[in-house]
Amino acid sequence: MTDPSPTHRWRGVLAVxxxxxxxxxxxxxxxxxxxxxxxVVFVAYARVTPPPSPAIELDxxxxxxxxxxxxxxxxxxxxxxxxxxxxxxxxxxxxxxxxLAVVDGTPRHGTVLRPGESATFSYAVAARRGRHxxxxxxxxxxxxxxxWEAEAQIDDATVIDxxxxxxxxxxxxxxxxxxxxxxxxxxxxxTEFHQTREYRRGDALSRVDxxxxxxxxxxxTIEFRKEQAARVILVVDARPVAYQAPEGEPHAVSYAVAAxxxxxxxxxxxxxxxxxxxxxxxxxxxxxxxxRNHALRVQQRLADHAAFSARPPDDAPSVADQAKALRxxxxxxxxxxxxxxxxxxxxxxxxxxxxxxxxxxSVLSPDVTxxxxxxxxxxxxxxxxxxxxxxxxxxxxxxxxxxRPLSVAVTDAMGDRQ
Amino acid sequence: MTTAPSxxxxxxxxxxxxxxxxxxxxxxxxxxxDGPVRGTVNALLTLFGSEYLLVAGIGLVAFVxxxxxxxxxxxxxxxxxxxxxxxxxxxxxxxESFDETAADWRSLLPVAGREHRTAVREQxxxxxxxxxxxxxxxxxxxxxxxxxxxRWTTDDVAATYLAETADLTDVTDEESWFELVLGGQTPTEYxxxxxxxxIADVAGVAEGDEEGKGGExxxxxxxxxx
Numbered sequence: 001m002t003d004p005s006p007t008h009r010w011r012g013v014l015a016v017x018x019x020x021x022x023x024x025x026x027x028x029x030x031x032x033x034x035x036x037x038x039x040v041v042f043v044a045y046a047r048v049t050p051p052p053s054p055a056i057e058l059d060x061x062x063x064x065x066x067x068x069x070x071x072x073x074x075x076x077x078x079x080x081x082x083x084x085x086x087x088x089x090x091x092x093x094x095x096x097x098x099x100l101a102v103v104d105g106t107p108r109h110g111t112v113l114r115p116g117e118s119a120t121f122s123y124a125v126a127a128r129r130g131r132h133x134x135x136x137x138x139x140x141x142x143x144x145x146x147x148w149e150a151e152a153q154i155d156d157a158t159v160i161d162x163x164x165x166x167x168x169x170x171x172x173x174x175x176x177x178x179x180x181x182x183x184x185x186x187x188x189x190x191t192e193f194h195q196t197r198e199y200r201r202g203d204a205l206s207r208v209d210x211x212x213x214x215x216x217x218x219x220x221t222i223e224f225r226k227e228q229a230a231r232v233i234l235v236v237d238a239r240p241v242a243y244q245a246p247e248g249e250p251h252a253v254s255y256a257v258a259a260x261x262x263x264x265x266x267x268x269x270x271x272x273x274x275x276x277x278x279x280x281x282x283x284x285x286x287x288x289x290x291x292r293n294h295a296l297r298v299q300q301r302l303a304d305h306a307a308f309s310a311r312p313p314d315d316a317p318s319v320a321d322q323a324k325a326l327r328x329x330x331x332x333x334x335x336x337x338x339x340x341x342x343x344x345x346x347x348x349x350x351x352x353x354x355x356x357x358x359x360x361x362s363v364l365s366p367d368v369t370x371x372x373x374x375x376x377x378x379x380x381x382x383x384x385x386x387x388x389x390x391x392x393x394x395x396x397x398x399x400x401x402x403x404r405p406l407s408v409a410v411t412d413a414m415g416d417r418q
Numbered sequence: 419m420t421t422a423p424s425x426x427x428x429x430x431x432x433x434x435x436x437x438x439x440x441x442x443x444x445x446x447x448x449x450x451x452d453g454p455v456r457g458t459v460n461a462l463l464t465l466f467g468s469e470y471l472l473v474a475g476i477g478l479v480a481f482v483x484x485x486x487x488x489x490x491x492x493x494x495x496x497x498x499x500x501x502x503x504x505x506x507x508x509x510x511x512x513x514e515s516f517d518e519t520a521a522d523w524r525s526l527l528p529v530a531g532r533e534h535r536t537a538v539r540e541q542x543x544x545x546x547x548x549x550x551x552x553x554x555x556x557x558x559x560x561x562x563x564x565x566x567x568x569r570w571t572t573d574d575v576a577a578t579y580l581a582e583t584a585d586l587t588d589v590t591d592e593e594s595w596f597e598l599v600l601g602g603q604t605p606t607e608y609x610x611x612x613x614x615x616x617i618a619d620v621a622g623v624a625e626g627d628e629e630g631k632g633g634e635x636x637x638x639x640x641x642x643x644x
């Protein structure tokens with residue numbers, strides 16, 4: 001909370017009073033001098049009122065914290081004066097998530113609160129796909145004369161979670177020497193059929209293909225594909241060029257950040273390792289790890305780190321430089337899952353280079369183009385070309401229309417591969 | 419949230435109290451010590467020569483202070499600006515920068531606008547070549563040749579615009595000045611729009627077709643997953 005500061009609201013009255021009084025004395029106008037006295041009263045009143053020292057608590061409630069895309073969510077915000085002085089002029093502007101629009105009511109409220117009193121106001125937002133954290137509410141308290149004011153940002157970390165569980169992330173085959181659920185290219189412990197080979201002494205009887213033995217008399221052993229863990233780095237494209245969207249819609253970075261959270265959960269649920277990085281305003285790196293606690297760390301980093309801010313940056317280092325720094329951190333066996341709307345050629349070139357250097361890359365691309373004529377149509381066509389260029393470079397690309405659940409896009413893409 | 423006054427504010431508070439005490443003291447002295455005050459006033463009157471000059475001097479000081487306050491009040495008024503959270507954070511739409519470049523009035527300038535015109539045309543040409551290569555399943559060189567010869571679309575404006583031999587110094591018959599002025603478009607913007615439509619036709623992209631995105635089926639599957 002900021003210190004109370006003078007607003008200088010009454011300085012104009014002071015000026016008029018002094019000018020009127022001075023003129024009255026010089027021009028010998030008693031009536032004018034008398035009128036200046038009124039101004040003196042106002043100025044003195046503003047000077048004697050003490051600055052406000054507000055003590056406020058804020059509580060925010062949602063009628064549904066996990067709505068579907070497009071649903072209306074009613075938000076009820078309550079502010080309470082927990083101090084011992086009356087707040088004569090209290091103005092509250094709730095911190096609506098930047099990617100959501102207010103569709104009913106207003107997130108602003110002005111009120112007078114006696115000690116212990118509370119005030120409640122409501123409004124509604126339209127849910128959009130993603131995990132939307134409310135920003136701190138802005139509270140401004142002024143004294144009775146309006147000559148002092150104190151400002152505060154109050155956060156209660158409310159989240160509208162408009163995401164669904166994703167069964168699996170679209171990963172490539174490269175694995176670690178640990179058990180996970182990514183199918184390795186060689187055979188071993190697993191559940192998916194890999195091949196049959198001639199029986200060798202010591203093979204388990206449960207692995208013998210008895211049907212084949214019955215029909216042909218050949219003794220063969222069934223081999224399954226080995227399931228191993230993958231080490232995946234989620235890379236969110238949060239450069240200025242990624243902060244684009246049709247009017248009134250969330251931008252691509254908000255979709256990418258939400259998807260990264262969902263995919264991180266899916267990756268650790270499948271006993272794989274997940275790390276986090278960003279192409280954005282400042283470097284971000286979270287060492288890969290596994291387990292539910294690590295998934296929570298990823299979520300926390302996505303919510304707190306400046307690189308994933310909902311507001312676009314003015315500038316960012318080149319993606320090639322950032323990719324170079326990222327490659328220096330990668331270990332043998334790592335693979336990247338880049339979340340990018342693919343709205344420029346630089347990111348495509350970077351992904352192709354990383355893939356060519358031997359690190360497998362998958363791309364999940366939220367589609368924020370709308371083909372609404374002119375440049376907008378051109379943007380969609382160019383994006384299609386970038387997809388094609390990546391696929392030609394053997395990069396796996398999942399095209400995600402954010403109007404559809406991420407799980408559907410991922411399942412479709414994995415179905416296409418199989 | 420709670421707040422404690424800062425040192426600066428404490429000093430201001432003490433200053434206000436002192437100022438009030440000084441005012442009361444002056445009032446008390448004026449009422450109680452009539453003799454010394456009258457003597458002081460008489461001395462001032464002698465100094466200035468007349469009552470009017472003394473009062474007018476005080477008035478002049480007040481006037482000058484008032485004018486100074488008027489001048490400073492224009493910049494001094496400081497009130498917290500609250501955010502505007504009602505709307506989604508403003509970001510450009512994909513393709514908006516291309517539209518702005520194409521519609522820029524500087525593209526009308528014969529020499530200075532060449533850079534703008536070239537940037538728009540080259541971007542469209544690259545996209546057209548890529549699109550034709552995919553649609554006709556041919557190599558880039560073949561596609562580039564078709565675009566350069568204007569054999570990739572039936573739209574004459576688009577074909578001429580991207581053709582190698584195009585003379586773009588003037589408005590063509592089809593795009594009359596009247597039509598351009600009526601539509602509020604520059605020639606570059608008009609040609610770019612026609613060319614994008616032609617590329618979209620070849621690519622099979624339906625302009626403004628957002629229907630079918632996320633239908634009921636998706637909604638049902640989403641709710642089932644919750």
